[in-house]
Amino acid sequence: MTGPILSRRSAIQTAGAAAALSLLGAPRARAASPVQMISHRYPALELFAEKMRGAVDGVEVNTQLMPFDKANELATIALSSKADTLDIVYASDSTVQKYAKNGWLMPLDDLFAKYKDEFGLGDFPEAGLAPYRYEGKLYVLPHTVNVMMLFYRKDLFEAEGKQPPKTIAEYHELAEHFNSPMRAGSVNCLKPVDAGLNEAHWYINALADGWFDDQWKPVFNNEKGVAAIEQLKEITQFAQRGYATAANDECSLAYQQDIGVMGLQWATRAASMDDPAKSRVVGQIDWAAPPDGHARLSGDGYAISAFTKQDPDLLFRIIATSSSDATQREAAALMVPPRESVLRDPKLAEQYRHYPAILASLETATPFPPLPEFYEAGEFITRRILQAVAGEMEVQEALDAAAGETEQLLQSRGYYN
Structure with missing residues (x-):
């Protein structure tokens, strides 16, 4: 982890940010300060945070990981005050309901459609996306089923x-x-x-x-x-x-x-x-x-703050990279993959001895x-x-x-x- 979560962002050199965005193939957009992310902490989320930090060359991502209740508390404080101190926000299938109802998150539907082919987002079944919808809009890109x-x-x-x-x-x-x-x-x-x-x-x-x-x-x-x-x-x-x-x-x-x-x-x-x-x-x-x-x-993933000053395309690209097919296969020992092709891969059940119990538990599992x-x-x-x-x-x-x-x-x- 790098600096404190609510600290004032230090500037990234303009030339560096422009070069990073040109590598993305995205429109020139503001990335004038480090991207701020807050998250719950467990081994799989630590890996996703690592992938976020390296998602885009030249763009610094400051990842703050902590126990669930503390992350929820700090996110609630920042978002309820409409502060721009957070850009990427951890959300579970339950907290997303509160965050979205209060208008604290940016709907992701347009970005999901825009980057669907590039990041293979069609691999997320609707059943896996449904818990992250509020009033029909999608607010979180899933990273795990749990x-x-x-x-x-x-x-x-x-x-x-x-x-x-x-x-x-x-x-x-x-x-x-x-x-x-x-x-x-x-x-x-x-x-x-x-x-x-x-x-x-x-x-x-x-x-x-x-x-x-x-x-x-x-x-x-x-x-x-x-x-x-x-x-x-x-x-x-x-x-x-x-x-x-x-x-x-x-x-x-x-x-x-x-x-x-x-x-x-x-x-x-x-x-x-x-x-x-x-x-x-x-x-x-x-x-x-x-x-x-x-x-x-349960399940969790990452959302974009409604109050961010960063470019939403850049933030979505960071999130989508950290939930890519390759990353989920790398993290399969640490979590239940929400991508259908990864979860149902028979090689994983052979490789990880806890997978049969996961599949058996999913048959009756009940969300909040x-x-x-x-x-x-x-x-x-x-x-x-x-x-x-x-x-x-x-x-x-x-x-x-x-x-x-x-x-x-x-x-x-x-x-x-």
Whole structure:
């Protein structure tokens, strides 16, 4: 990473910028300062950031990578103030709804059509583009599909003659069976907001009726929802220390450092389990579809700020280069490729042993609700769930409080008029 995200841009020499744009074959346009990008951080996104930095000769791209919640917070601050301090913005299938609704992103449809042949953008199926549309317009070029899988210690299961759990009830039994002072039986990630929502999303969708009805009224506090979070609460008896403040990084480390036996984690973290520089359990982790299915399906990519002063063609070219066919094949060990030809390439399934579990997990995976305010509501939903799990409130009381707060928020935004 280079300089601070909100610093004033230093100028690139005019001759250098003009030469770079002439190499693009694009019209002469302003690239008088470094391109500023902000992003969530995990191994695949680090590779995409590297490709952005080298996408266009003579054009500096300042990439700032950080945990999801921090990236979302900083992007929200900059974009809500209509600042031109960001040019390329990381967005997930959920945050794009908020960003687009607020008018913070530039629609990409014309640029997508303009560069479709050059960058082979027809390889992105409509099903992969649909989550990044808001009111029919496309705002993000996908870089990954992501799905949560069951990570489990194959060696320990085999030693005990156990099979991966097919249901959450079986997961509960196995978590208790494997729990010991040496290793947690379950790896849980309940840090607000994103990680806590991910974990609760599995229980609420696998064991209950989801988050909302078709009128955006909360249903997660009904009888099934309460039973689902009761199950989560019981399983956390066998969780690793610090689970209430653990997000993706901490939970990945729990597997790598032989601290936990099984749990949900993103497909993008699978390859790191076999990295000897990071992992003490190389070859000992295996993967399966989540018990009872319906864990989170997500994806992410990059958008262009509506307030950028940079040339949109230049920015789109940087984004498209970082999501090229060649780059996605290079990154295939680190993520689930959204390009159809890459994802369905049988050679990848042979090369990467976690791919069969990815494909199995995709069959039932469930995205977050396409509600622009979902992360905003998640601020108090995840905290109420933590209060319930910690025994500070009864589960019914906690979920009723979260549902009331959610309704109050959505009422103020005109959802029930």
